[in-house]
Amino acid sequence: MANYLLIDFGSTFTKLCAVNTEAEDIIETASYFTTVDTDIRTGYHEALNRLFQKIGKQIDFEQVIACSSAAGGLKMAAIGLVEELTVEAAKRVCLGAGAKVDLVLSHHINKTEVQKIVNHKIDIILLAGGADGGNAECVIYNARLLGEMGIKIPIIFAGNKSAQDDISEIFNKYQMDGYICDNVMPKVNVMNIDAARDMIRKIFLDKIIEAKGIKAIENEIDAVILPTPNAVLEAAKLLSEGYLDEEGLGDIVVLDIGGATTDMYSMCSVSKRSDVIIHGLEEPFAKRTVEGDLGMRYSAPGIIKSLSQQEIEFINKEKKVDIKEEVEKRYNDVKCLPQNEHDEFIDLFLAEVCAYRAMHRHVGRIEEVYTPMGKVYNQTGKDLTDIKYVIGTGGAIINTKDKESILKRTTNILHNPSELRPTDPIFLVDQKYIMAAMGLLKEKNPLLALRIMKKYIVEI
């Protein structure tokens, strides 16, 4: 009998999932607070004890692997040239690799912006700019400024290939921790995600987990192999595409509302229609967006900021609450769980706003253009109208009573014809909170990971 232990060191909780590969099933799951501030092993041991208690005995594991978003996750700065092109491309690569993009910079950067990179405690910089053979001057200028300002954190250069030699020289001259890889946008509007994403993963494993005090755990487990959001993305991709004879679910959207961020993943092609003209940067099949200002606890004030004074007063009157005060309460006590119906009601409302706004920013737009040739449709971003399933994960959705009400906010409830939101999806929930674990398991046994997801991610 082979058992795997899959661990997710989250920002708040360390979540364990034990899997039996022969029975093709989950043995048990357990969790405890993440203790990365003191010693990450304490929380892990406590979670492990709880797991063994639930199982009723100690068991051995053939493989123990982990993903992590502890200690602030993977914080990145994305630098590019033009906002709509290489800046956006760099940002998407960071998000696809499971990072939080704390800084987005464009054109020639200045000293204040470089100082921000230091102040924000950025883990990795992704430096892009210029299509291959295009503008090289700007990205060389930016690399030199970073060097002159003594930036020693890892920098990945993924810009114009014609600038590579100059950039290498700058990296050497200023003894920077630099890495060179393929351009994120080799041609205008064409994306090349893989090389830069793999480099981010490699640096995350080689350097970042050690810097964050997560490496200490590696004496006891086999390896930390992915940033958590990347594990979720991999799981979502597998669940959508299927593996060998085991069919996937087709086009899906995954919504993960957490304390600090709201993550939205969509697995589908950009459009199925032949009557639209698609504009802008190429969209990936597996797309992730992260809203750092939308969350249930740390980022709850962001929800208020996104509302106008009139909207706040309307909500207060309609729901008979003081929404500002409620949000303040949650921000000041990020570990608080709903104690009564009133708390649940507020949490539900916050989750609904997160879901609606996150989809608003993730989804593509369409507009009718009247031309002398007749009406044509101009689309930017991804068309999600034909999405089959919207899947909810994360504590805020899993632990609430009215899951459907949150997930429904991803659809076109306000009948806005320009937003290409899911029309009539089926709502599923990751009831056992296993998506990150299954992203890890995919690295070892994709078929098993897929079968377990299909069993435990269930219709509401």
Place this chain on the structure above:
Amino acid sequence: MKTIVIGVIGADVHAVGNKIIEFTLTNAGYHVVNIGVLSSQEDFINAAIETDADLILVSSLYGHGEIDCRGMREKCIEAGIADICLYVGGNIVVGKQDFSEVQRTFLDMGFDRVYPPGTPIDNALQDIREDLGE
């Protein structure tokens, strides 16, 4: 190799001439960045910055060229590519207006070359060689 950004501006979906231009200029040895139909001024300018282009060649076939092209040179100046060559051609205004006046309007708007309806791209090629020095 010199880089030329081409595309069709505004709410205009005439794609055939656009493909012919791409084919001809590529054969003539230029690096052509084709941003396609329904393109805004910003789409042209953004592509030109990223590719370090030498020339932007704007096509407009549906008569609204004057409105669509207004302010484009100013935007280039703002975007740091003040010296880029700007060409425009096609059916750039409505009806049968005197072309010398039309040309004057577009030259005043900061375009370097303005082509009347029905100009074969091969004619423009001569100008491109002259302006880009190749």
